[in-house]
Amino acid sequence: MSRVTDATLDVLEALMGPDDELYGLKIAQNAGRKSGVVYPILARLEAAGWVESHWETEERDERGPRRRFYRLCPDGLGAARALLVERRGSLRQRSSQAPVRRPGPIIATFGAWWGRR
Amino acid sequence: MTGMAVLGWIAIVVLLPLALAESVELAPWLAKRVLRWGSRRLGNPQTAERYEEEWLADLEHVPGKLTKVGWACGVVICGVPRLRIQARRRAMDQTSNLYVLGRLGIGGRRIRPFMEMSGGLAELHGRVVELASTAGLTRAPICVINPNSAQYQARVRFRFGRRRPLLVLDAGLVSRYRTNPQLADISLGHMFAHLRNNDHVSTYIAVVGWRVFAVLVPTGFLAALATSGASALPSFADIMTLATLAVFTRCSALAAFRCVEIHADATAALWEKPAFRAVDLFSSSVSASRSTPTIHRLLRLGKAHPTYQRRVAALQNPRRLHHAEGLALLGIVVSCVVALAALAPAVGIVAWPALPLIGSGGRLLPTVLTTLTPTAVLIVILLATCHVLVRAASGVECLITGHSHAARGLVLLGRVTWLVSAGIGILPVLIVLSRW
Numbered sequence: 001m002s003r004v005t006d007a008t009l010d011v012l013e014a015l016m017g018p019d020d021e022l023y024g025l026k027i028a029q030n031a032g033r034k035s036g037v038v039y040p041i042l043a044r045l046e047a048a049g050w051v052e053s054h055w056e057t058e059e060r061d062e063r064g065p066r067r068r069f070y071r072l073c074p075d076g077l078g079a080a081r082a083l084l085v086e087r088r089g090s091l092r093q094r095s096s097q098a099p100v101r102r103p104g105p106i107i108a109t110f111g112a113w114w115g116r117r
Numbered sequence: 118m119t120g121m122a123v124l125g126w127i128a129i130v131v132l133l134p135l136a137l138a139e140s141v142e143l144a145p146w147l148a149k150r151v152l153r154w155g156s157r158r159l160g161n162p163q164t165a166e167r168y169e170e171e172w173l174a175d176l177e178h179v180p181g182k183l184t185k186v187g188w189a190c191g192v193v194i195c196g197v198p199r200l201r202i203q204a205r206r207r208a209m210d211q212t213s214n215l216y217v218l219g220r221l222g223i224g225g226r227r228i229r230p231f232m233e234m235s236g237g238l239a240e241l242h243g244r245v246v247e248l249a250s251t252a253g254l255t256r257a258p259i260c261v262i263n264p265n266s267a268q269y270q271a272r273v274r275f276r277f278g279r280r281r282p283l284l285v286l287d288a289g290l291v292s293r294y295r296t297n298p299q300l301a302d303i304s305l306g307h308m309f310a311h312l313r314n315n316d317h318v319s320t321y322i323a324v325v326g327w328r329v330f331a332v333l334v335p336t337g338f339l340a341a342l343a344t345s346g347a348s349a350l351p352s353f354a355d356i357m358t359l360a361t362l363a364v365f366t367r368c369s370a371l372a373a374f375r376c377v378e379i380h381a382d383a384t385a386a387l388w389e390k391p392a393f394r395a396v397d398l399f400s401s402s403v404s405a406s407r408s409t410p411t412i413h414r415l416l417r418l419g420k421a422h423p424t425y426q427r428r429v430a431a432l433q434n435p436r437r438l439h440h441a442e443g444l445a446l447l448g449i450v451v452s453c454v455v456a457l458a459a460l461a462p463a464v465g466i467v468a469w470p471a472l473p474l475i476g477s478g479g480r481l482l483p484t485v486l487t488t489l490t491p492t493a494v495l496i497v498i499l500l501a502t503c504h505v506l507v508r509a510a511s512g513v514e515c516l517i518t519g520h521s522h523a524a525r526g527l528v529l530l531g532r533v534t535w536l537v538s539a540g541i542g543i544l545p546v547l548i549v550l551s552r553w
Contacts, residue, residue, distance in 0.1 A: 044203060
């Protein structure tokens with residue numbers, strides 16, 4: 001990996017979650033990043049051999065577009081774990097649910113002020 | 118109630134909710150259209166088909182209707198340009214990056230793709246890609262073989278407006294690769310160090326600055342002489358000023374180039390890759406393992422060099438090359454300043470006239486130029502003097518080019534010098550503009 005950004009680390013953390021069926025939108029939600037940022041990162045990780053993807057195979061009631069699931073390769077898993085430990089010091093386990101968004105600085109300041117009243 | 122009021126009432130009560138309802142219903146359709154358009158922008162049909170299906174499937178899981186449009190626009194605006202860049206880079210990496218120079222040279226675009234050539238160069242092609250990866254370059258440079266040159270050199274050529282520079286390899290170097298790959302590896306490593314240091318850009322600017330200076334100043338001088346006759350002949354002091362300026366601009370540019378060379382050697386040595394360690398060439402182990410006549414000849418030549426031990430010692434501990442001799446440099450600079458300040462009134466430097474063409478016909482910038490030019494000349498003289506003194510003080514030699522050089526402090530000094538030189542090179546352009 002020639003360029004590792006914070007968004008890449010977030011995506012890697014999201015891919016290391018417990019969920020097996022991770023598709024682009026879900027990864028973006030788990031990583032807390034925009035989908036438009038996540039898809040190129042996934043493509044880059046896939047080109048680097050860290051991530052593999054496959055089409056949704058289960059039979060669906062109505063014929064429609066298939067989702068594409070992503071998961072870390074065995075080699076990519078080790079490399080991602082080492083990279084996250086190196087960059088962030090420890091692994092933060094992300095749940096499969098969408099993370100609770102932290103309030104912005106203005107809202108947080110207002111909340112703290114309101115709480116002190 | 119007037120007619121306009123009725124129409125406004127109808128618009129608010131009937132048409133606006135209708136439009137909102139329709140837009141909400143149309144939003145998913147519009148989102149799909151946006152995604153399809155964005156996926157088509159990816160270029161490759163297979164990639165477009167894949168992302169279209171993937172994005173449309175993900176779109177179904179986006180809650181709401183209007184939010185689907187926002188999500189689709191976000192994917193297209195943020196994701197598609199990045200995916201396009203990635204695809205373009207991947208395509209460039211997969212294509213051939215080794216070419217053979219034709220009769221008309223690079224400018225004539227007579228370069229033929231390497232893949233069309235005979236297979237003897239395939240090993241070199243693979244080696245260039247491998248060494249570029251080892252050197253940490255994200256992409257291998259485009260290599261061009263010059264069949265008309267039997268020398269053993271490689272040059273990096275900057276192309277204005279192109280992101281990938283050209284690496285021009287002489288045919289002699291290619292043949293050397295067949296007989297002695299390690300020598301060619303060292304040359305390639307040196308060139309890749311130039312690329313890592315972005316030397317090709319600075320060298321290009323320095324060359325352009327010098328050429329502008331070398332072409333425009335004499336041309337303008339001769340034009341003024343031809344139009345005004347003997348009455349416009351500058352004084353001896355003016356001519357000497359011009360000559361001094363030319364000599365020092367050229368000398369400082371050459372010194373800067375030499376700084377770049379030793380910096381590239383030092384960078385290649387710091388990679389700790391055996392292929393780039395020029396010192397390995399002179400070690401007994403390498404010469405024993407590769408007992409070719411070329412190695413032995415080079416070994417004898419290298420050991421016969423008066424500064425052989427110092428060169429080997431410097432390259433065995435390459436971090437020394439990056440250790441700027443700060444105190445020595447500071448002392449030299451201070452002593453030069455003091456010497457110039459003391460000698461300036463005696464030799465008339467303070468009363469130096471400007472360039473012959475500046476004071477005579479300038480309209481827009483005459484005062485600025487007449488003030489700047491002597492100052493810039495003084496700076497260049499000072500820096501070039503520093504170059505000479507520091508080189509004499511620490512002389513580490515570049516193994517590839519044979520030029521004598523010093524440490525990183527000198528490299529930085531060289532870059533400052535050519536920046537000033539380039540500034541002086543631009544002065545004639547300003548002169549011409551001011552005369553117009």
